[in-house]
Amino acid sequence: MTDTTTVATTPNVSGGRSLLYHVILCGVSLIMLYPLLWMLASSFKPDDEIFGNASLWPETFTIDAYIRGWSGLTVSFGTFFWNSLVIAVLSVIGNVFSCSLAAYAFARLKFPLKNFWFALMLGTLMLPYHVTLIPQYVLFLNLDWVNTFLPLVVPKFLAADAFFIFLLYQFFRGIPRELDEAAIIDGAGPWRIFWSVMLPLSIPALATAAIFTFIWTWDDFFGPLIYLNDASQYTVQLGLRTFVDSTGKSDWSALFAMSVVALIPVLLFFAVFQRLLIEGIATTGLKG
Amino acid sequence: MTTTAQIPLTIIEPEKTSKRWRGLSRALVAYSFLIPWLIGFLGLTLGPTLASLYLSFTNFDLLQDPQVIGLANYQRIFTNDAKFWHSMQVTFTYVILAVPLKLAFALGLAMVLNRGIAGLPLYRALFYLPSLLGASVAIAVLWRQLFAKDGLVNVVLGFFGFAGPSWISDPSYSLYTLVLLSVWQFGSPMIIFLAGLRQIPPDVYEAASIDGANKVQQFIKITLPLLTPVVFFNFIVQTIDAFKAFTPAFIISEGTGGPIDSTLFYTLYLYQEGFAYFRMGYASALAWILLIIIACFTAFSFLTSRYWVHYND
Structure with missing residues (x-):
């Protein structure tokens, strides 16, 4: 599909109608984003000011909730943060590495059984992970990997998420073959072409894959829930959940403060790369 | 050793041997790219899929070796498991409400955004933000407060004089708060709709309005038919995703699927059977039923698609 940020197809909407559209869009944005803004505001309010109060401005501004929340559990959120970061960064490296290799083979190389493997790869896109969940758990249990980061990270190095293979495959196919052919004439083999021609030309697609991997790994709750039992290994999402269960409804401001902390990395990526993310969804149909 | 013997051969008879040799080495190089994926596919996807099919016919409980018990798991699921039917009902209600509502919102706003108004990138980014955040625990936490008795919604x-119930802890409303959470994340299908709308050439509309077609007719006769491939895509992706929903229900109900099982999503039930009660054979059977439902849904969608999806080629 073409670039989605090009100028609009039906320009010159009349003034009155354009105003109406803006009113609708602003209204929808406000309703959608108000809860988020309110959560941010509430994290700076003292606890008794949160309930029954819809205002976006704390009457008494305090960062107590952040201090309380950060060390609200026996293990501090700093540890959870570090764990999440380690898992997410390793996942990004693994995913980009293994998926780009497979995508290149499918997009450019000829080999026996190619169509067979490709069809199977596409088939795994539809497969709900619940089907592989229990045997995988037994496998990792037997390898003694449960309660380590390995079950969360190693599959990424084995291109277990076919979505990214497909994304990179689509992108590689769009690169003109003349560039490969020129490199072949210069005596380059597939590895050389992959490394010096394809990868440098695919930075936007690799970045899209990297950012989505980071965000999805950061937000992943199910994987850590299954594989991590020890609080010192918890990710931010698991830590937050434990915090919910332990504070119940008693300390909402601290809960909100830690929720805001948990969202910060995703919000940062959004702020910096939102165009890349939106184009990634528009062109490949990533579920986002 | 053979290579040294072949060197003179390739000189004398370069065509045949070098061709075969090149074909083989080319395949080897290709497979060297494919190897991480192949190991993952065989070891983490295909193997476990077959293993879970086997386990679904056993009474595996993680402690003892699995014993084959035939169709007993499936028999119990279909004839003697009220929770299974209940979780099915919850999940289908969720899917049937959340997916069409979400897609309707996504399409409606995509059409407004496609009107060529100023500030499109800003609006698009703002609408997309919830899709990016929606899966996280933090948002489920927020949702729990929003719909609490003294939460923001109430x-x-x-202000308008209504006294709302405690949405989250009232079993007649709790599922609908999760439907709303899903609809709130309409941003990513909206972006895909927007990209699809851009593919429709404006002169089609000009021709139609010269012929006297009004906006509604244009929408029904032009926009919708030309957009059906995108609708189809969004419909499949969102439906499969909705079947797999887990985190929000888990957080809102503290892992129980409550109140009174009103948010007991199928995946939550599967998780409880497998990882709370360690009935792993039973959970494997549940997983295979989910797989079959998703496969049937996908196959049915593709089979019927030729009656309602219009491809332009």
């Missing part, structure tokens, strides 16, 4: 309703 404060706002209070």
Whole structure:
């Protein structure tokens, strides 16, 4: 599909109608984003000011909730943060590495059984992970990997998420073959072409894959829930959940403060790369 | 050793041997790219899929070796498991409400955004933000507060003189708060709709309005038919995703699927059977039923698609 940020197809909407559209869009944005803004505001309010109060401005501004929340559990959120970061960064490296290799083979190389493997790869896109969940758990249990980061990270190095293979495959196919052919004439083999021609030309697609991997790994709750039992290994999402269960409804401001902390990395990526993310969804149909 | 013997051969008879040799080495190089994926596919996807099919016919409980018990798991699921039917009902209600509502919102706003108004990138980014955040625990936490008895929603309703119930802890409403959470994330299908709308050439509309077609007719006769491939895509992706929903229900109900099982999503039930009660054979059977439902849904969608999806080629 073409670039989605090009100028609009039906320009010159009349003034009155354009105003109406803006009113609708602003209204929808406000309703959608108000809860988020309110959560941010509430994290700076003292606890008794949160309930029954819809205002976006704390009457008494305090960062107590952040201090309380950060060390609200026996293990501090700093540890959870570090764990999440380690898992997410390793996942990004693994995913980009293994998926780009497979995508290149499918997009450019000829080999026996190619169509067979490709069809199977596409088939795994539809497969709900619940089907592989229990045997995988037994496998990792037997390898003694449960309660380590390995079950969360190693599959990424084995291109277990076919979505990214497909994304990179689509992108590689769009690169003109003349560039490969020129490199072949210069005596380059597939590895050389992959490394010096394809990868440098695919930075936007690799970045899209990297950012989505980071965000999805950061937000992943199910994987850590299954594989991590020890609080010192918890990710931010698991830590937050434990915090919910332990504070119940008693300390909402601290809960909100830690929720805001948990969202910060995703919000940062959004702020910096939102165009890349939106184009990634528009062109490949990533579920986002 | 053979290579040294072949060197003179390739000189004398370069065509045949070098061709075969090149074909083989080319395949080897290709497979060297494919190897991480192949190991993952065989070891983490295909193997476990077959293993879970086997386990679904056993009474595996993680402690003892699995014993084959035939169709007993499936028999119990279909004839003697009220929770299974209940979780099915919850999940289907969720899918049937959340997916069409979400897609309707996504399409409606995509059409407004496609009107060529100023500030498109800003609006698009703002609408997309919830899709990016929606899966996280933090948002489920927020949702729990929003729809609590004294939560934000009831404060706002209070301005208008309504006294709302405790949405989250009332079993007749709790599922609908999760439907709303899903609809709130309409941003990513909206972006895909927007990209699809851009593919429709404006002169089609010009021709139609010269012929006297009004906006509604244009929408029904032009926009929708030309957009059906995108609708189809969004419909499949969102439906499969909705079947797999887990985190929000888990957080809102503290892992129980409550109140009174009103948010017991199928995946939550599967998780409980497998990882709370360690009935792993039973959970494997549940997983295979989910796989079959998703496969049937996908196959049915593709089979019927030729009656309602219009491809332009």
